[in-house]
Amino acid sequence: MNWLLLVLFRLMLAGVLTFITLPLAVVIAASFSPTSAVTFRPWEWTARWYGDLVSERWLLPFLLSVKIAVIVSIVSGIIGVMAAYAVFYEKIRGSEAAMSALLSPLSVPQIVKGVAIVLFLSLVGLQSFLGTPALIAAHIVLALPFVVRMVATSIANFDRNLDRAGQILGANKRQRVQYILLPAIRPGVLSGMTFAFIISFNNIPLSVFLVRPGDTTLPITVINYLEYSLDPVMAAVNVASMIFILAVIFLFEKIGGFSVKLHGGSK
Template structure:
């Protein structure tokens, strides 16, 4: 009986993993397709499609996306930590309301947000702001709830006795922030920042309203391209950006982000 259960358990795991990874594997396979149709023939493959990625057509959007995502990660990281510090650590008056306000963008569909931002910028006469500045601002609004929440959780789990111990050892408030509080919440903040980067890098529904023609982010370029053609370049683009995101996650994990947070320890 228990053998049957064990078998079913592992079968379920394998099925779930297959379900998740198979489409990815198909995309990876398709990116090596020897013909311009999206196919996969194991004994005939080519790197040609990846060569195409170095053309400006793909390179420019990729660099723009990286630039925006990096700025979004930095800005939302700084703002998120400051907000969490005020709300959880200092418990400023109305901190609960403040937190609710910061999390509220989560409850509005991204498409609605996109339309709202475009309308808002037009009404106040800042159409010139559309494009990269608007994208950065919008992505920060989108990512801030996650960063703030993660920083706040780290701060809430922070043992106040550590702060008191440092204080009794003569550490001023600035010194305590620098040497105790920030290092302790670093894993949470780094995972928040990684998330902000990914959210910005992959975003479509919000960005689609804010990009300028000819100056589009990578996902929007992909969408535009898909409207007219479907060929293995698409697959190559997706594989490349997947690899890029995984590299980013790996790098942040190396400096003490995700996995430390997931496994609940610092070092």
């Protein structure tokens, strides 16, 4: 009976992995299509479509998306660390209400948030902030709950005996936070910032309300392009974006050591 369950589990796992990876394989194959129409001819594959990615049509939105994502990850990381420290480490008065407020953006659909932000800027006469400023602010609101939650988890797993040892040895509060707490929760901070970067870089539902002509992010440019054509260039853009995101994850993993956080041991 046990071997039958094991076989069924492996078959289900193989099915799930196939379901996840097969669309990616199709997109990768389409990016090497030998013609402007998406065709599957492995013996004639070409990489010339990737050369179109360095044009202003794709490069400028990509650089804007990276710029916004970097700012969002840094700002949300700083705010998330301070908020999680105050709520979970210092346990300020009303910490439960504060945590609920910090996580509340998760309960509102992104489309609703986008419409609300546009209406708010219109009512207060700040339509000029539409574009990059509004995108950065909205993406920070969207990503902050993820950062707070991951940093809070790291703080909850922090061994308070380390802080007591530092206090006994004469370290003041700032020194204990700087040299004991922050290094200990670094994997949580970096993983939260990674989530913030990816969420900002790939966001569509919220960004579609806040972009303006000449100030468009890569995902919105992709959506606009899909309205008129579906060709290998589109597939190449998606493959390049996927490779870029994987590179970002790998970089943050090397810096922050997510495996330590996930497995509870050394890398």
